[in-house]
Amino acid sequence: MAQLLNGKLLASQRAAKLKEEVNKLKQQGIKPTLCVINIGNDPGSKIYLKTKKRRAAELGITQKLYQLPAEVDQANVVKLIDQLNADKSINALMIQLPVPHQLNLNEALGRIIPEKDVDCLSPSNVGRLWRGDHFVEPATAHGILALLDHYDLDLHGKNVVIIGRSSIVGKPLAALLLERDATVSILHSKTRNLGEYTKNADILVSAAGQPGLVKAGMVKQGAVVVDVGINRVHGQTVGDVDFADVAQRASYITPVPGGVGPLTVEALMEQVVGLTRRQNGR
Amino acid sequence: MAQLLNGKLLASQRAAKLKEEVNKLKQQGIKPTLCVINIGNDPGSKIYLKTKKRRAAELGITQKLYQLPAEVDQANVVKLIDQLNADKSINALMIQLPVPHQLNLNEALGRIIPEKDVDCLSPSNVGRLWRGDHFVEPATAHGILALLDHYDLDLHGKNVVIIGRSSIVGKPLAALLLERDATVSILHSKTRNLGEYTKNADILVSAAGQPGLVKAGMVKQGAVVVDVGINRVHGQTVGDVDFADVAQRASYITPVPGGVGPLTVEALMEQVVGLTRRQNGR
Numbered sequence: 165m166a167q168l169l170n171g172k173l174l175a176s177q178r179a180a181k182l183k184e185e186v187n188k189l190k191q192q193g194i195k196p197t198l199c200v201i202n203i204g205n206d207p208g209s210k211i212y213l214k215t216k217k218r219r220a221a222e223l224g225i226t227q228k229l230y231q232l233p234a235e236v237d238q239a240n241v242v243k244l245i246d247q248l249n250a251d252k253s254i255n256a257l258m259i260q261l262p263v264p265h266q267l268n269l270n271e272a273l274g275r276i277i278p279e280k281d282v283d284c285l286s287p288s289n290v291g292r293l294w295r296g297d298h299f300v301e302p303a304t305a306h307g308i309l310a311l312l313d314h315y316d317l318d319l320h321g322k323n324v325v326i327i328g329r330s331s332i333v334g335k336p337l338a339a340l341l342l343e344r345d346a347t348v349s350i351l352h353s354k355t356r357n358l359g360e361y362t363k364n365a366d367i368l369v370s371a372a373g374q375p376g377l378v379k380a381g382m383v384k385q386g387a388v389v390v391d392v393g394i395n396r397v398h399g400q401t402v403g404d405v406d407f408a409d410v411a412q413r414a415s416y417i418t419p420v421p422g423g424v425g426p427l428t429v430e431a432l433m434e435q436v437v438g439l440t441r442r443q444n445g446r
Numbered sequence: 447m448a449q450l451l452n453g454k455l456l457a458s459q460r461a462a463k464l465k466e467e468v469n470k471l472k473q474q475g476i477k478p479t480l481c482v483i484n485i486g487n488d489p490g491s492k493i494y495l496k497t498k499k500r501r502a503a504e505l506g507i508t509q510k511l512y513q514l515p516a517e518v519d520q521a522n523v524v525k526l527i528d529q530l531n532a533d534k535s536i537n538a539l540m541i542q543l544p545v546p547h548q549l550n551l552n553e554a555l556g557r558i559i560p561e562k563d564v565d566c567l568s569p570s571n572v573g574r575l576w577r578g579d580h581f582v583e584p585a586t587a588h589g590i591l592a593l594l595d596h597y598d599l600d601l602h603g604k605n606v607v608i609i610g611r612s613s614i615v616g617k618p619l620a621a622l623l624l625e626r627d628a629t630v631s632i633l634h635s636k637t638r639n640l641g642e643y644t645k646n647a648d649i650l651v652s653a654a655g656q657p658g659l660v661k662a663g664m665v666k667q668g669a670v671v672v673d674v675g676i677n678r679v680h681g682q683t684v685g686d687v688d689f690a691d692v693a694q695r696a697s698y699i700t701p702v703p704g705g706v707g708p709l710t711v712e713a714l715m716e717q718v719v720g721l722t723r724r725q726n727g728r
Contacts (some may be wrong), residue, residue, distance in 0.1 A: 170468075270577055272576075272577050285577075286573070287569070287570040287572075287573030287574045287577065288569040288570040288573055289569075289573065290458060290572070290573030290574075290577060291568065291569030291570055291571065291572030291573035291574075291576075292569045292572075293614070294572050294573075294575075294576060294617055295552055295555075295567075295572060297552050298550075319638060320636060321636045321638045322641075323638075323643075324497070329578070329624050335576055335624075338620075338632070342611050342617075342632060342634070345634075345636040347631070347633050347634070347636070347637040347638075347643070348631070348632050348633070349629070349630065349631035349632075350620070350624060350630050350644075351629055351632075352624070352627075352629070354602060354603045354627040354629070355603060355629040356603045356605075356629075360605075360646065361631075365643065386583070392635065397584075408725060441513050443665075
């Protein structure tokens with residue numbers, strides 16, 4: 165039976181340290197502030213926003229929410245971003261995803277100044293990630309590495325397979341893993357025979373958002389399995405991995421919930437504090 | 447015996463078309479101009495510079511060379527870049543690699559304005575490549591895709607293995623291939639058992655710069671093999687692939703010389719013309 169990679173516990177340990185940092189900044193008159201733009205009424209987004217708000221409050225980070233209607237046009241989104249870019253009281257700015265289809269998301273993300281781009285989705289921050297001179301790190305990828313490091317799981321020369329090529333998880337995670345000398349394969353919805361790749365993986369990361377995708381037969385004996393999926397099935401939150409079966413083969417595995425999720429929120433708050441420090445020369 | 451992927455022939459066909467484009471621009475008073483900064487006296491660079499100069503001349507593209515001494519300091523490199531950024535007669539600007547170790551290459555590359563960054567090495571252009579809204583495409587990766595497309599070699603869902611994780615070839619090629627729905631694995635010097643990955647590759651790209659690296663036993667029967675290596679061995683130019691043996695197993699293979707090399711230079715000139723067009727609203 166695999167050992168659990170307890171993301172929830174690690175997140176709370178890191179949160180305790182981060183809270184101290186936030187307190188010290190506040191004693192210097194600096195209030196780390198995250199601003200989230202939410203557009204429309206995606207039900208998943210509501211849950212994430214609530215989690216972020218609670219976590220920010222616990223840490224003493226100010227969170228502001230700008231809610232825009234689903235039918236907002238691009239010009240008004242850009243106008244709001246420009247206004248928040250210029251607002252000195254805001255240290256970190258992000259757009260909650262997904263956004264309605266009429267909007268040009270890439271243009272909007274590129275409008276956020278790199279100094280406040282906490283999600284690492286603006287062109288220059290994405291580029292800096294791939295060039296190895298990181299300005300910020302995307303929260304999920306950062307959280308996964310923190311988790312693997314916490315359990316002393318070596319990446320050097322390891323066969324790491326990522327299922328999912330999103331700009332939020334799969335691609336930036338590949339960048340960070342390559343930098344840590346892992347051999348990286350990126351699989352996705354058009355990949356034929358996922359199992360042909362996953363069965364050789366020393367470390368398998370699933371970020372597909374598809375419950376039941378990863379079955380025990382696809383996993384190498386003794387592999388490390390990281391489940392980034394957050395799916396609602398019959399009122400329950402489950403990952404991409406058939407947990408009960410895969411846990412019999414893996415050496416380490418993240419639970420869902422309680423694995424990558426809490427670390428993602430924690431890592432986001434760490435990035436908020438990092439941006440705040442930099443803006444204040446601390 | 448594999449069919450040759452004749453990069454030299456394709457490059458000359460594309461050059462004929464490009465020359466017409468350059469002529470039309472010149473009739474409108476627009477002279478596409480590439481400026482190369484070369485620092486020090488790397489012998490490999492000398493060969494590349496000569497090839498570029500000749501190809502540019504054939505196409506009617508102006509090439510300017512700024513030669514800096516090996517011991518130049520960062521401030522003087524930055525000063526030159528700023529000056530060339532501001533020079534309206536220059537459409538495309540690049541730094542010939544490698545550069546001496548005392549220089550901060552990332553900072554210098556980031557100083558080139560994206561509008562003139564013909565090598566796609568500035569942060570925002572790298573980021574745009576990974577986000578799928580390309581401004582320019584790195585020449586080698588662009589050339590390889592052009593070659594595969596020319597021979598109607600499908601990428602969708604294919605197992606593509608890249609040996610090499612450089613910012614110039616391996617990483618940008620991975621970005622372009624993912625966008626084309628290939629499954630992509632990135633191998634490098636720290637990868638254990640290269641053959642475990644390469645023997646399953648439908649398309650194998652070697653950009654390691656290591657003669658004799660890819661042997662027939664590492665290649666799947668019927669695979670497409672693309673050799674990006676340009677190595678000098680006993681006065682001869684050879685790639686990374688054991689050509690004679692691998693050609694017995696592959697369905698398609700690039701020769702070295704005459705494969706990827708000529709297309710890289712051609713693709714660079716295409717990017718020069720593309721940037722020139724954009725700067726002139728054409």
